[in-house]
Amino acid sequence: xxxxxxxxxxxxxxxxxxxxxxxxxxxxxxxxxxxxxxxxxxxxxxxxxxxxxxxxxxxxxxxxxxxxxxxxxxxxxxxxxxxxxxxxxxxxxxxxxxxxxxxxxxxxxxxxxxxxxxxxxxxxxxxxxxxxxxxxxxxxxxxxxxxxxxxxxxxxxxxxxxx
Amino acid sequence: xxxxxxxxxxxxxxxxxxxxxxxxxxxxxxxxxxxxxxxxxxxxxxxxxxxxxxxxxxxxxxxxxxxxxxxxxxxxxxxxxxxxxxxxxxxxxxxxxxxxxxxxxxxxxxxxxxxxxxxxxxxxxxxxxxxxxxxxxxxxxxxxxxxxxxxxxxxxx
Numbered sequence: 472x473x474x475x476x477x478x479x480x481x482x483x484x485x486x487x488x489x490x491x492x493x494x495x496x497x498x499x500x501x502x503x504x505x506x507x508x509x510x511x512x513x514x515x516x517x518x519x520x521x522x523x524x525x526x527x528x529x530x531x532x533x534x535x536x537x538x539x540x541x542x543x544x545x546x547x548x549x550x551x552x553x554x555x556x557x558x559x560x561x562x563x564x565x566x567x568x569x570x571x572x573x574x575x576x577x578x579x580x581x582x583x584x585x586x587x588x589x590x591x592x593x594x595x596x597x598x599x600x601x602x603x604x605x606x607x608x609x610x611x612x613x614x615x616x617x618x619x620x621x622x623x624x625x626x627x628x629x630x631x632x633x634x
Numbered sequence: 635x636x637x638x639x640x641x642x643x644x645x646x647x648x649x650x651x652x653x654x655x656x657x658x659x660x661x662x663x664x665x666x667x668x669x670x671x672x673x674x675x676x677x678x679x680x681x682x683x684x685x686x687x688x689x690x691x692x693x694x695x696x697x698x699x700x701x702x703x704x705x706x707x708x709x710x711x712x713x714x715x716x717x718x719x720x721x722x723x724x725x726x727x728x729x730x731x732x733x734x735x736x737x738x739x740x741x742x743x744x745x746x747x748x749x750x751x752x753x754x755x756x757x758x759x760x761x762x763x764x765x766x767x768x769x770x771x772x773x774x775x776x777x778x779x780x781x782x783x784x785x786x787x788x789x790x791x
Contacts, residue, residue, distance in 0.1 A: 483681045486665070491682035494664020495689030498745075501657025502690075503697040508649045510701075510708035512718045515745035519769035527770065531777040543650045548748050550654020555662035555752025557655065562663070566754030571669045571741055573760045579740020580747075580761035582732055584768020587744060590729015591720050594743040597730075598687050603694030604717035608726050615730030616737060623738025624676035634670070 499599055501554075505547075514596030515551075516587035518544040570634040575627075586616070643710040661749035668750070669741030669758075676738055736768075 484491075505513050521541035524532045559567075569576075587593040590612050592601060597616075601609020664686045665671035675683035701715040708715065720726065737743055742750065742761045750758040 485680050486671075486682055488682060488685050491664055491685035492689045494660045494662075494666065495686035496693050497660025497663060498657050498686070499660075499690040499693035499697070501653040501655070501660060502694055503653075504656060505650055505653035506697060506708075506715075507701060507705075508708060509646065509711045510713035510715050511711070512716075513650075513653065515743075515748070516765075516769075519744065519765050520773060523766065523770055523773060527773070529770075529773050529777040531773040532770075543647065546647055547650050547654045550651045551658035551661065551745060551748040552752040554655035554658020554660075555667055555749035556658075556754075557752075558659045558662035559753045563753070567668060567750075569669050569750070569755050569757050571673070571757070573757055576669070576740050576742065576757060576761035577764040579736045579738075579742065580764020581768040581771070582736025582764075583740065583743060583761070584736075584765035584770075585772045586729045586731070586733025586736055586768075587765075588729070588769050588772040589725050590733055591726060593733065593745070594687070594737075595745045596718065599690040599694050600698075600718040601720070602687075602691040603696075604698055604719055605695070606717070606719045608720045608722040609718070611722065612726050612730040612733075615727060616734035619731050619734025620738035621676050621678075623735050624673055624741075627739060628677060 498595070499603070502595070502600060512596075512600050513544075513547055514592055514600065515548070516584075516593035516596060518548045519584055520588055522548075572632075572634065575632070590616075646710050649710065657745065658749045658752055661746050662753050666743075666746040666749070667753055667755070669761075672737070672741040672743075672746070676741070740764075 502513060505511055517540070520532055521537040521544050524537050524541055583593070590597070592609070592612065597609040597612040602613060661667050666683070666686060671680070672683065674680040698715075698717045702717060705715055707713065740761055742758065744765060747758055747761050747765065751762070
């Protein structure tokens, strides 16, 4: 690589690329372990809906397939929490606290909850598993959510909202 | 799905735990558990997230390809391997747009939010509370309106 390419790489990837690549491979490896053992493709947003069936009698939330998978989805989500905690203990001792304002997290979270349920998936389901399945449906969903998120983040920043 | 709670292989839950641990570790390692890193990507300050989604999609693609082509049945459930292909309808587009606005406002998605709890990020509970509220609102609306929009059965996302 010549100097210009190096400069460009540093410009585009100020934190380098190693953590991103290794992290991404591990995200998929976690999915692959479960898939190879069970043939289940575990996403992350269905957990929201199935877990609500423990406390709600809404018919939509109590579909048989939701009730059937709700227990392992709770275990899966808690294991994700634990896996991140292990990383924190081993590689990054100390506590991370985001500076992004609570109203952004809460309001954005509501839309994430609605959108992933209407659209049949999230970053893991459509972005990782769907694209990995060469699914056109997932490609449409991913192009839309990434594109819209870029525009949204630009608008929020233009309004002077930081962090 | 034969993975309901009545008649499961004893290794089913341990495998789910193992997969979750690996994925959680990876989400934390990649930086996606930090909303700031995602917002940096969305604002073109750091394109690293392309490598997270790209790397993950390539690995899952190889896994799905190999399993559907060369493997017979899953050892713990006896189910056949498939790919993740959902039916295309208006909801896929509408949901993608709504999710995109939420992702752009908050910088967090479901899996990354769970991982964020693990790195001690307490404010992320606001996001998780919001996600549950949103999922409940959508479920409430769908329950009231018996839909015939041909929603495909999803086995997991």
